[in-house]
Amino acid sequence: MSRLECKRKNGYLVCYPRRRNKTESIIGGILLALGIAVAIIMTISLFTSSQETFRVPKSTIEATSQPAMQTTKTHSQIPETENEASKLQAVEYLNRIRSKEGIPPVQLIDLGVARFKAEYLARTNLFSHYDSEGRHPGYWYTRLDGGLYGVEENLFVVYTVGSGRPSARIAKINYSDAIYNLVFDDALSMWGHRDSLLDPCHNYVAMATSYFWNSTYVARYYVVYTPPLCSVLLHLLFWLS
DSSP, X not given: OOOEEEEEETTEEEEEEOOOOHHHHHHHHHHHHHHHHHHHHHHHHHHHHSGGGGOOOHHHHHHHHHXXXXXXOBOSSOOOOOOHHHHHHHHHHHHHHHHHTTOOOOEEOOOHHHHHHHHHHHHHOOOSSSOTTXXXXXXXXXXXXXXXXXXXXXXXXXXXXXXXXXBHHHHHOOHXXXXXXXXXXXXXXXXXXXXXXXXXXXXXXXXXXXXXXXXXEEEEEEEEEOOOXXXXXXXXXXXXX
């Protein structure tokens, strides 16, 4: 596994494989060329000695090779992160959804745990509520923001396969898109993210984003925290009122 190089750009963290220097690139290119040449020679040798073994119908070749030729257009520059205005737009969008359901609005706040989790996802590419040591989100919320385990974590990721750089589709994704997917396209999570974002006892929201990419795929992570939590009794009183 190649080492990751992480840089902070415009307030968010971007992690990607460390670029090789010129000497390493030249040596790598020479070794790659030699490897390809050896593979071609071996293939020709095997093909001529046992031609029937390598005979494949033309239709099969076209069907299997066509997807591999499709590529995703990418930007030469790292996409800019959403600014505070984009976060506010997402909060306004979430509040419109909550208002239609008769739920009080939420207010945007800054939480250290949101930024920490976004950067953690970029560094480790571990898309999970728990970190590599098995610690849950409440642990880091308490550690970084002095909370009392009164927080819920919502994660959203969008990715493209076979792209070595962030694509146009990833660049266009914003916080409002993340909110939409967490609320309206959450069946695979049994609507747990929707319930969290539309919880009447959650009156604050914190957001952060980050990027990760390697030679296989590109991922963009979104983290949305909704503190605080209230008791089951208050939930019942709200829905019965």
